[in-house]
Amino acid sequence: MSLVEARRLAKTYVAGEVQIRAIRGVDFTIEPGSFVSFVGPSGSGKSTLLNMIGCLDPPTGGTLSVVGTDVSTLSRKEGAHFRGEHLGFVFQDFNLIPVLTVYENIEYPLLMVQNWPQAERKKRISQILAAVGMEEQARKYPRQISGGQKQRVAVARALITNPKLVLADEPTANLDRETANKIIALMKHMRDEFGTTFIFSTHDPKVVKNAETIFTLEDGELKQSDTGGIYA
Ligand SMILES: Nc1ncnc2c1ncn2[C@@H]1O[C@H](COP(=O)(O)OP(=O)(O)O)[C@@H](O)[C@H]1O
Ligand SMILES: [Mg+2]
Secondary structure, eight states: OOSEEEEEEEEEEEETTEEEEEEEEEEEEEOTTOEEEEEOOTTSSHHHHHHHHTTSSOOSEEEEEETTEEGGGOOHHHHHHHHHHHEEEEOTTOOOOTTSOHHHHHHHHHHHTSOOOHHHHHHHHHHHHHHTTOGGGTTSOGGGSOHHHHHHHHHHHHHTTOOSEEEEESTTTTSOHHHHHHHHHHHHHHHHHHOOEEEEEESOHHHHTTOSEEEEEETTEEEEEESTTOOO
16 A cells, blocks of 8 residues: 555645736655655745645645555644544754753654653654754753754654654755755655655755655645655
């Protein structure tokens, strides 16, 4: 079973009299354990597509199945539950909570979404902190660490509940090229270590070259794909 399957998937925004066809009927499948990037210029529809896969915004056309669930029909509440159960998110501006330490930021989803016993939580956080190389910074606050380190923490936070799929919308947009490549390498390493599927978007062709499967978006259409046969 594919992890993500989109058929003639479409999203049209209605803003007053104007209709914006942000995604115009795209077809693709993503297999479990893959490392995928959607690339395209600003306005090409990357965020719209990732938001639909992440159950943050429903499609207006076609079908979309994520982790075997038809997500186009989920209610808001069902969508929130589905996200907590199956998905992790990494954001362009890191979105760490400033009053919490690195450790507490990573712990947060476990407290919010899943009711883990304290000893289990501690074990899991230590494992993830080590995996992203941030054990030394555990007691620091976000303002005391660099942008690249913040994004490492965000990757750890996304993985803490052991999701099937992590979605990262332009995770490297606020990082210099070298740090950006390190974050992409870290995500790929996490895929290798935990088997988590990663989907990230970028407008930077130099960043996208590190993906294994590349889908190119242009004006809401999939223009080309470099996938080793996964593209349908
Ligand atoms: N909430 C919205 N309401 C109306 N139009 C939107 C909304 N979000 C995005 N758009 C439009 O949809 C198109 C695709 O946007 P987006 O998905 O943000 O592209 P990208 O992430 O590649 O920059 C753009 O024309 C954008 O202006
Ligand atoms: Mg965007």
